[in-house]
Amino acid sequence: MKHTVVVNTDKEEAGISRHIYGHFSEHLGRCIYEGWWVGKDSPIPNTSGIRNDVLEALKKINIPVLRWPGGCFADEYHWKDGIGPWEDRKRMVNTHWGGVIENNHFGTHEFLMLCDLLGTEPYICGNVGSGSVQEMSEWVEYITFDGESPMANWRRENGRRAPWSLTYFGIGNESWGCGGNMRPEYYADLYRQYQTYVREYRENKLYKIAGGANVDDYRWTEVLMREAAPFMDGLSLHYYTIPGDFWEGKGSAVEFDQTEWDITMQKALYMDTLLHRHRAIMDTFDPEERVGLIVDEWGTWFDVEPGTNPGFLYQQNTIRDALVAGVTLNIFNHHARRVHMANIAQTINVLQAMVLTDKEKMIVTPTYHVFDMYQVHQDAALLPLVIKPETKEASSFPHVHGSASKQGDGTVHISLCNLNTGVAADITLDLRGMTSLKDISGTILTADQKNAHNTFDDPNCVHPKPFTNVKVTGTQAELQLPPMSVLVLRACHAPEFVEKK
Numbered sequence: 001m002k003h004t005v006v007v008n009t010d011k012e013e014a015g016i017s018r019h020i021y022g023h024f025s026e027h028l029g030r031c032i033y034e035g036w037w038v039g040k041d042s043p044i045p046n047t048s049g050i051r052n053d054v055l056e057a058l059k060k061i062n063i064p065v066l067r068w069p070g071g072c073f074a075d076e077y078h079w080k081d082g083i084g085p086w087e088d089r090k091r092m093v094n095t096h097w098g099g100v101i102e103n104n105h106f107g108t109h110e111f112l113m114l115c116d117l118l119g120t121e122p123y124i125c126g127n128v129g130s131g132s133v134q135e136m137s138e139w140v141e142y143i144t145f146d147g148e149s150p151m152a153n154w155r156r157e158n159g160r161r162a163p164w165s166l167t168y169f170g171i172g173n174e175s176w177g178c179g180g181n182m183r184p185e186y187y188a189d190l191y192r193q194y195q196t197y198v199r200e201y202r203e204n205k206l207y208k209i210a211g212g213a214n215v216d217d218y219r220w221t222e223v224l225m226r227e228a229a230p231f232m233d234g235l236s237l238h239y240y241t242i243p244g245d246f247w248e249g250k251g252s253a254v255e256f257d258q259t260e261w262d263i264t265m266q267k268a269l270y271m272d273t274l275l276h277r278h279r280a281i282m283d284t285f286d287p288e289e290r291v292g293l294i295v296d297e298w299g300t301w302f303d304v305e306p307g308t309n310p311g312f313l314y315q316q317n318t319i320r321d322a323l324v325a326g327v328t329l330n331i332f333n334h335h336a337r338r339v340h341m342a343n344i345a346q347t348i349n350v351l352q353a354m355v356l357t358d359k360e361k362m363i364v365t366p367t368y369h370v371f372d373m374y375q376v377h378q379d380a381a382l383l384p385l386v387i388k389p390e391t392k393e394a395s396s397f398p399h400v401h402g403s404a405s406k407q408g409d410g411t412v413h414i415s416l417c418n419l420n421t422g423v424a425a426d427i428t429l430d431l432r433g434m435t436s437l438k439d440i441s442g443t444i445l446t447a448d449q450k451n452a453h454n455t456f457d458d459p460n461c462v463h464p465k466p467f468t469n470v471k472v473t474g475t476q477a478e479l480q481l482p483p484m485s486v487l488v489l490r491a492c493h494a495p496e497f498v499e500k501k
């Protein structure tokens, strides 16, 4: 099937915030414990308790921001239980996720140390559902206050002299559900109250995020924007790609047929509709686009792997997940004016993970590779991109999907996904606004089987490869995009053009 992809390389649109490539890690299953944290005394090599192999792998993809401690867990989390000597920390039951004992060994100090080691910005989600205004206020004081105060003094007693920098702070999570089953009117008032006492100390400027809608709950967005927009910097949205039914069976991560593949792609593409509709509401209350739409939970959600704890949400990750990641990140790029941040759920061993671990073993997933390839879009300028199929597509969703951006030095990156499982796409790439092309090549992630995935025995089954098979004529390029593939191309101007500029 032939497609023309037009990129206007001289028409830069919004900046793509690097925070769109953010992550979410919750006290859920084996994400924090066994995933990030093994403790100092573990035989698994670690830095102050954080696994070295995981740290090294995740440093490579440049995670810009990490949301913690939940999720549903956040509205039951009492941060004071997670500081001080480990042996004195309170043991609690993680009622949401498997009813397991949470020993609180990974708390505020450990999370902020992890962010420092990763070179990532923290995004902390505070407890509205079962916490108090005072508790939330004191958490921010503990982390960010420099002077003499009960919380700042306590932090120093616990071994941390200087305050940390903290920008992103969420006021509750899913307050319409696990965060308190509230109505939007009630939550809007609570949001206004709680955020009042989330103080900005010294030059630490906070970006306050209100708990937003579930999927297509447009009324939630409308009420929050109407009642509380001046008090927020961001409003969140949660949407998961679930091929089946949430309660009756979501579908397997690895055993699926063509119909489930197609439904998964359609549902991933639905993110675009959701963003358009939530944005339209936000535009009426905030035409200057000051308030960011923060998609702080997204990704695939399948049935857990057979034999694993149903409360741990452990799932495999195939080339299908890679396509969902590629398409969703393209969509976020296109909505960069309003989408200031997004956080995939979740980094390790939970839902659409980057990394899977089994005791001392670790593998990276196809989704990891997409995040690695797409990091070129972080903080680049969005370029308009239009895809025109030569003939009308028979299927209910487009087979080729893409986005493009330009870095400060003029390098253009185009990310293209072929969602079709059986047919390659012949692409004519028209890079308008470039006078001539020096070179164009890239990296491709593809597979022969639609459920291809990496395992501890075969960790490189789905692995990116260099892509050089591009025929250039002037500023046009011809290439073939294999079925089930994610490609990121890098296009540079010829040197004479750079000199003329």
Ligand code: AHR
Pocket: 026, 070, 071, 072, 073, 173, 174, 297, 345, 346, 351
């Ligand atoms: O990511 C898993 C859960 O999904 C989160 O805890 C919750 O916020 C959402 O419902």
